[in-house]
Amino acid sequence: MVTAYLGLGANLGDRQSQLRQAIERLNQTPGIRVTRLSSVYETAPVGYLDQPNFYNLVAEVKTTLTPNALLSVILQIEQKLHRVREVRWGPRTIDIDILLYGDRAIEQDELQIPHPRMKERAFVLVPLSELAGNKIIPGTDQTVEQWAGALTPDQQIRRLDLLLYPEGLSLELNR
16 A cells, blocks of 8 residues: 555536545545545646636545556546646646655656656645645655745745535545
8 A cells, every 4th residue: 555645626617526525536446545644725827827726635545556557547537537738737526636756756758757847836735734744745855834934935836625525435634
């Protein structure tokens, strides 16, 4: 059983519902158990700016799946929740990224862990620091909290008081 951290984001349609459905589908997948969720944050888009704000959170999961099998499940969930990839960093119903997978560093064409741009993004580091602030990011000598503390102050991020716990799912609320 490996602990992995997944970043989830949505900015089209009912953002709260999209995130809840993604969490439900992850937890219903054999070999994946969602164990904790960060707070939900509203964040300004990065890269392609002409789009609505995102709702973002980080989920801690315990998994028996390999990193590539986990990625395959994530891509299937995104497709089932109508993710369309037309514009890089563009609007989406759901986006799920593998941020960390145990202490592994993976460099493949289709999969890079830790997520290659996570150290630059408040919408990843702030919620991740709620769950794993003292964890050293593989390939660096710094913790998630240290990277979060080094972020530029221009990134817009605001914690929301939303609970996205799907019906019947008992998780630790990390607030």
